[in-house]
Amino acid sequence: GSGDVGPGSDALKVGVFFPGSVSDTGFMQSGYLGYQRLEQAGGVELSYVEQLEASDYEQALVRFASQNDLVVSLGGQTDADVRKVAPQFPEVKFVEIGGPADAPPLPNLAYYDPQQAEAEFLSGAVSATVSSNGTVGFVGGVELPAIVNAAHAFGNGARFAKHDATVLPPQYVGDFNDPAKAKQAASATYGAGADVLGQIVNLGKQGMAQAAQEGGKSMVGGPIPGDCGDPRFVGYVHTDIGKEIEYAVNAVQSGTWAAQQVRFGLTSGNGGTDFVLCSTDPTVAATLQRAEDQLAAGAVQPY
């Protein structure tokens, strides 16, 4: 337990469940960054659990629910357990981040949907623009709905920027955190002609970056923005999962929490999606801006 609030105070008690590792350089870590910001800000009593086997999800959720006012669970893999536990604790508010975007909320369960697809649309647009041969590709961790949609969005973004862009079929590594395989997947896609890759993998990124280095190619980083000094990266998508945890806490504190599907991203006004461009080429910046505007306006659909 942490936060500078002593037990027994009437501060909001929040439990955050990361089924994966909070140092995965991806989805979970992005969420954990938000957790740490909340910790620094103070005023809430926070606790978290990370890295459990599937059979223990339920137990973790129940423990959170019996000690907190708000339980935030990350990742669609916890959906079945969250939907089971939430009804048993009607007075506790639940938020599931990254669950199915079409799942009906329960009276005390809200779904927050990080629009990774929107970010990948931007990523695709940037990739196609900086690509010297107009061929781009995408590497995803596991064939989950959110990732598949993001892969589509990446392709749509590429074609949005360059209508004749060649978008190679997406690669799914089968594991978000396997750098050796991710390197192979990236190498294969580079080998098939792509010179810029989009991605949603976590620790696998290390391998992809290595493939880019060896092939003299480039890629898009993210979801946590990194260093633009690294020539392999044309930019970083910034999907801020932490922002959604902060949003949940704020919503409960301010009494605006509602059991609903909440979208984060360009179209929602809730923010959480962004693109950090490393290229200084004004045409790239212009294309990115155009893509952002069109998305926000609803003129194009990411997928």
Added chain:
Amino acid sequence: MGALLELQGLGKRYGAVGNGWALHDVTLSVAAGTVHCVLGENGAGKSTLCNLVNGGVRPTTGDMSVQGTAYRPGSPADALRRGIAMVHQHFSLIPTMTVRENLQLVRRRALGDRLDRIADEFGLAVDPGRRVGDLPVGARQKVEIVKALLPDPDLVLLDEPTGVLDVAEIDALIGTCQAIAGSGRAVVLVTHKLGEVSRVADAATVLRHGTVVGGGLLSEVPVPRLLSLMLGRDAGELDADAASAVGLLPGGSTRGRAGRAGRAGATALSARNVHSGSGAETALGARNVLSVRGLTVHHPDGSPAVVGVDLDLRAGEITGIAGVEGNGQSELVRVLSGALRPTAGTVRLGDDDITSATPAARTRAGLGVVPEDRHREAMVGELSVAENLLLAELGRSGGRFRRRGMLQRAAMDAAAASVIEDYAVRADGPRAEMRSLSGGNQQKIVLARELAIDGLTVLVAAQPTRGLDFGAVASVLARLRGAADRGVAVLVVSSEVGELLTLCDRILVGYRGRLLGPVETTDPTAADRVGTLMTGTAA
């Protein structure tokens, strides 16, 4: 010559067995240039003694010294470094490797030269290209000895090496021992056979129940005295079976069962031989209970092991199969026991074809088998004596040792205890682990089990007395004879011709996968005829 090996108050204690001392306060000295025999009944502690000296087992008490300096081997490797090599009866060649590879494990440099020298010096030649697993037992034993000699040891320990050898091979071995001793080294030879002792030993030590009961230079302690020491009683009481078993009366003085039957009751051990008589035998003998036709078996490598063998066993008759090991006898027995599928041929028990029956079905049909490889095929060392005796019976429905599916331990113990008493088995009770018994006692249990099979009509016993002391040998032979007297057809496979001559009605000889003979044991020239057949002279 000075003492090569000296043992001072050496003792080894195992937690579970009796008072626990397998060997107690043994003081002993082996001089260079001698062959030193270690004698004793089964379980007397001979192997333990060898293993202590060889570093395979650590002593509980006592000290050892080699050539005057303290010797405390932690492993066989240590022993080798101090110039001590051992030939074990089992498990020390890698069966999947060739002879050469096995020998290379000990020595690589100039192996060929060394082998040539060993062949010259000790008359031991081996075929380095053969896979050890494919060699007959006698040949393996030879490889073992060559392997022990490779590092040029000062002392060679031979733990019952003669059990699996034929007469000629034993002669060769004795020559080898003498050659080793003659070269200034020493041999410790464990054996049950006093005949061998008198031929080869310079000195002997007799163990009883783990302690030294006597011994010394053979010039001072003559062989009959050794015998009394082993027995713990006067050698004059020794009966003929036992005498032949220890190699004192080669070939047996009384030939054949007919001759033996005449003396029925003359010794305590054959007292069970009650209703025997040639008349009864002939009447029963008319009936063939087991017949084998055209039996052919191949080795895994495709070479033939048994070739078109026919065999008939008659009720109440004891048939022996003699022969040098590796002439198909083992395979024949394994086919009869159901452990091996023949390539061709049939086995009929009474009216039933049992060629492909399971061992369980054979047992039900009244066929008992005492397998050759006791440790692997005849007993489960980790189970108790009672369990080893009664396991097969539990399989049959409604055995008296099960109630509502549960084992009745008390009943099992009672049944086993009576067998233990009946057969005079030295064991820590029915629940003692089978492996804690000495070889002879294990063999008695196996025999008891097979003899107790319901409706036993045929008993096949392979090397039933191998490695047993003479007390045990006599008892085993008496049991076999008793079975025949009850009308069981008995087949005994043995490399001890003397034993077969005294035990059997007729003897067949295994030669290159065929059975030659038969030789009637009542025939005065039987011993010679068997000997001739063993060398392959067709009958």
Added chain:
Amino acid sequence: MTTRLLHPATVAAGAVVAALLVGVLLAGLAGADPLTTVSALVEGMVGTPYAIGESLNGVAVLMLVAAGFVIAYRAGLVNVGGEGQLCAGGIAATAVGTGLPAGTPAVVALPSVLIAAAAAGFAWAAVPAALRAWRGTSEIITTLLLNFVGLALVTLVVHEEGLLRQPVTSSETLPQSAPLVDGAHLPSLGLPRSPATIAVAVAVVALVAVGIVLRRTGTGLRLTALGHAPAAAARLGVPVARTRFLALGGAGAFAGVAGGMVVATAPAVLAEGFTSGYGFSGLVVGLLARGSMTALAAVAVLLGFLVSGGINLQLVAGVPATTVSIVESLIILFIAGSAAWAARRRAAARRPAHRPAGAPVETVGATR
């Protein structure tokens, strides 16, 4: 050193305490004080009926896998394939449990699901079992290999629509199965505020039954004989190949049922990772128990309850998840290492005191 101090239970307890001490030390490194660490651990393990019930469900799975393991182990076979057999059981249970009509009563649904799971576990183990029984192929190797195939198979069936993936209604449909019909869900044991299901009862019954069969019946004796001396067992009437096949298949069936039970426990869907490493943990439990059913239950309870304790350690004391798994693996290593060591010391302790100094001790020849 007295024999009592070397009793397996004492030694195991010592190993656990030692590992926990390391854990407290590591937790201290991460900034948690020892008292909080220990109280959080204990509170997490047995603090609430909920935690106990949840742990018991895990324990039940471990016990089932381990009990099956022990059966095969008695026959001289090492079943490393629990994970794959759990997968097979889970897949079969899902296939049946999602295929039944919605209103199927529990008396029909539950047995069908569990029997399907057992059959699938058996069938999955039957491949290595048959290879072992009739071709002599090492079952350690084949069962190990089939784990990876089983895990991949689960991935396959939950990703492919034609197989067990729930109906794909939108691009948001998760790659997992539809829930099993209500009747197929494992009923609760009925303890107040406890999620413990009848899996616990089933596991206890299975454990007792296996214990009785192995120790008090002819079947157990035959398995033991086979395990120690196959050729002699054949002589004693044991049908060797068939018994081996059934023993390993039986181990698979136990693991299969365990897999079925995992799936049939709410939320009752099949998803990637549902085995949660129970197959490997079950093997560890089976091996550490060294043939004793009491030890088996104790080790299963220990490992099962540690999970809850670990979660609470993270929650209350802020101890990293990694520390918890470090402690768990150390416990296993310490028990495994000290058990054999203690067995040797026990043998030595029975010897007279005047053993020559420095003379090491023997063990009774250990084979697998």
Added chain:
Amino acid sequence: MTLLTQILVSGIGFALPLLVAAVGELVSERAGALNLSLEGMMLSGAFCAVLGSVTTGSPWLGAVAGVLGGLLLGAAQALLSVRALADQIVVGIAANALALAASTFGARLVFTGGTEVPAFDRLPIPVLHDIPVLGPAVFSQTALGWICVLVVVVTAVLLGPRTGRGLRIDATGEDAVAADRTGLPVRRLRALCILLTSAMAGLAGAQLALSEVRAFSDNMTAGIGYLAVVAVIAGRWRAPGTALAAVLFGLAQALQYALPALGVAVPPALLTMIPYAIAVVAVSGLAGSSRAPSCLTVPFARA
């Protein structure tokens, strides 16, 4: 680079660490010791290699640290399974869990932020490197990669089944009791083999981390260690077969990611099963004969 070259390059890149670990494991298995802990040894090697490289600034010292990291776990495996007679499989499984947890723990302590990892660069062999297709794949390895190749060849030759050492190792694994009676130091031999295996696994981890991925990430071996054990089995306990299996597995994996680029869609899970299925067939005797060393996993103690 053509797609074919790309497949070869990334297949061999993946195969090399696999090969080193597998050939090392082969030595132990021939001596009768099964190291399921190979995975943990590799991971520990990778972690220590990166740690060493980062702290000393020298990838060479990093590689040495990697070997030591592997040895650390090897010493535990040897101590427990050879000396204390603990079950090899239990020790292997627990050691893997330990290595995973400890390296993750360690990585969070020491690798915070995007630390630059001094790593190895490719050293193409002049001329040979220019051979079409094969050249870039085979004749362009890092210095550490060349050392790996050297170690594999030296191990396979010096400990081959025809050499004196090889014979002793085989004897120990085939019949430990007989080997002991022959005067071979069975336990010492086994312990040494395990240590050699672990050193090679550590080297494999270092190669993976310092040549392939050039970074450490949690659980970065992600099953390569198990795959190496499988390669030994599929290779039927002989070095050439093991090497062939390792290369095949690497290439198959690379091919898996090349297929989508070629427009072939096969469920990745199906492809994942392939190496294991091959290994099952290889040991089953359905195609030719093969036998594990008789004493594999059987501990040795004198009675």
